[in-house]
Ligand code: FAD
């Protein structure tokens with residue numbers, strides 16, 4: 153039996169692994185469906201993680217996360233590349249069902265983060281992966297010297313539009329309002345780029361193309377219809393939490409969540425179910441920052457260690 157199962161290998165899960173194993177806990181496994189690092193590895197730049205800074209070019213998310221994995225593994229954390237399907241608790245013991253079997257654990261930290269939301273326009277699903285993407289660092293290069301569009305007005309949309317403007321001939325930023333959610337310095341940087349054009353107070357009605365992929369999008373801007381012929385569209389309209397592992401068969405959750413499905417925790421990352429902790433983007437009121445996810449992970453790792461020492465004899 154494991155002492156601790158950590159679900160998710162982003163900044164929160166890795167930091168929980170580091171703190172729990174370095175604190176002396178044995179048999180700690182981090183279940184991560186892909187390579188550890190989390191969603192920040194998709195980011196072309198990160199300039200607000202304290203103590204890690206490079207001005208030009210800024211460090212990438214991948215560069216930031218590479219040493220985290222090494223550091224966490226160094227103290228005994230093990231990585232199992234599996235998808236966790238569900239978590240349940242029988243008596244004092246958790247059962248973790250994965251795509252490769254079932255394991256038992258004394259405590260669990262859920263650090264499954266969040267994933268990109270869909271915008272909901274016609275053709276979004278049909279052309280996803282065939283011109284529509286949610287990752288500029290992964291797919292931007294396919295559009296070298298071409299025109300692309302970005303949907304959204306938050307930090308992700310504007311940062312990734314700037315990244316794409318280094319590769320692509322032109323980047324249209326389509327936003328449903330004329331005010332942005334992104335941080336003011338990011339808005340300023342985007343506005344300074346000559347090859348970024350803003351299409352504001354506008355929504356995408358439809359994406360169209362053929363079996364080869366996306367050919368264009370139909371935009372409605374204040375009653376006017378625009379047919380924008382672009383082979384690439386990057387959708388950055390926010391995120392939703394990955395809480396599926398906490399769902400029971402009847403659709404209810406094994407611990408308390410709020411109306412958006414975010415896991416309710418106290419300041420020590422305890423959920424309403426004893427021995428179950430949540431950390432990072434998946435929890436309620438998460439600021440959705442790497443530094444905050446890491447802080448949550450540290451707290452959850454230490455709390456899980458205390459919980460196990462208090463509740464189990466050996
Ligand atoms: P995540 O990073 O989402 O990690 C969760 C992990 O859990 C994932 O690796 C996922 O594969 C895994 N997982 C999920 N479900 C399962 C399952 N069932 N079984 C096994 N594994 C599972 N923040 C900043 O501070 N600064 C920035 O500049 C910044 N830029 C960003 C740019 C982009 C493009 C994006 C997308 C995000 C950015 N963020 C930034 C936000 C930051 O990445 C997140 O706040 C942070 O990664 C959250 O960490 P986390 O560990 O909670 O979750």
Ligand code: NAP
Pocket residue numbers: 200270271272303304305306307308309311328329331332333388389390391439440441
């Ligand atoms: P976000 O801040 O929620 O912004 C989403 C944007 O998409 C908003 O501008 C929103 O418009 C728009 N939108 C939402 N639904 C839409 C729809 N159906 N159709 C069209 N537009 C739609 O999301 P995010 O930019 O992904 O950021 C998520 C979190 O990560 C935030 O907390 C952010 O601060 C953080 N983050 C931080 C950094 C950084 O610190 N440098 C970088 C990236 C992300 P409205 O504005 O009209 O609502």
